[in-house]
Each structure stands twice: as structure tokens, then as C-alpha cells.
Amino acid sequence: MIISAPSGAGKDTVIHGLVKELDDAVVYVTATSRKPRRGEQHGVDYYFYEPEKFRAEIEAGNFLEWSMVHGDFKGVRKDALADTLRDHRIVIVKPEPQGMRKIKAMLPEALTIFIMPPSLDSLRKRLVDRGTETDEQRELRMRNAEIEMAAAPEYDYVVVNDDGKIDKTVKEIAEIVRKEMRKPRHYDL
Secondary structure (H helix, E strand, O other): OEEEOOOOOOHHHHHHHHHHHOOOEEEOOOEEOOOOOOOOOEOOOEEEOOHHHHHHHHHOOOEEEEEEEOOEEEEEEHHHHHHHHHHOOEEEEOOOHHHHHHHHHHOOOOOEEEEEOOOHHHHHHHHHHHOOOOHHHHHHHHHHHHHHHHOHHHOOEEEEOOOOOHHHHHHHHHHHHHHHOOOOOOOOO
């Protein structure tokens, strides 16, 4: 399952809830060249690579997809995704829309869900309250959010994560996943 959302829409919080709500659900750990935020751990939240190491992995052909996002590399390693899909029933991958398009082209049966904030004003407030970006970084994320939100119709489902209703959002997406799990899906990597 591919879940995308603009920065600040609550994607990581929703995904954390889904892992608790759904049997045998895991989050595929994405690789990134950005520095870890406070509390983030290598191999748990992301695989944190130096930009040179990320470029070397790209050149070696180790990524199913990779993109430049907010000035940093992000990507999905083929080998790690194949291992995770083999070992778990539900694998959650969290790329930006450009990454979703690349993965969906190679794995057309993947379920795609876009988490939408209730408004751009709400999204801005969430980013300010989060306090993990500079003003300049926050403005870049807001500009990118509009572009990302325009891609929402490309997803199988769009779910609005209303302010203060994270549990409702988790339950809504969990029901979508349970319904979609009845359909057979095959992935060749």
C-alpha cells in the first residue's frame, strides 16, 4: 500500500496508528539523504544516507524509485522492499506523488491512498506547531503541498485527516485496507 500526503498532513501519525490497527502491517523504511530530526533513528524511521552514498546506490541500480524531495533524496530500495513484501501481508510505503507514480508503474496492483489536510491554513498551522523546519523550509513545503495535493485524483482513495480526528482517519483507512485485502494482488520485483 502506498500512502502519500503533504508535509504536516499527519501521514506518519496515521501510519503509526495503522500498524497498530492492522494485523501484520509494517512500514517499509525509506532511504533519505536528509539529516535525522530529533528522536529519529537510522533503520527505524528512515535509512539516513549521506548524499554521496545515496548517489552511489542510485548509480548501482539499487532503487526501485528515487526522487529529489524538498532538496533531499528519498527512495525505495528494490531488495529491501522485496524482502518486506515476502515477510508481511501489509507493507506501507510512503513516497511523494512522484514516487507513487514510479512505483505504481512497476507494481500496478499496489493500493494507493492520499491523506489530505482539511485546508492549506490548517496545514500551515501544523507545520508551524511542529517546529521542525525553518521559515524558508516551511514555505518550500507549503509550495510543494499544493503540487502534491493536485495529484490526489491519481490515487485510489483520498482521505481527509481533519484536525483533532486522527483516530477517525486511522479507522477509515484501516477499513479501506481490509476491504481491498479481499482482492488478490501479485508483486514481481
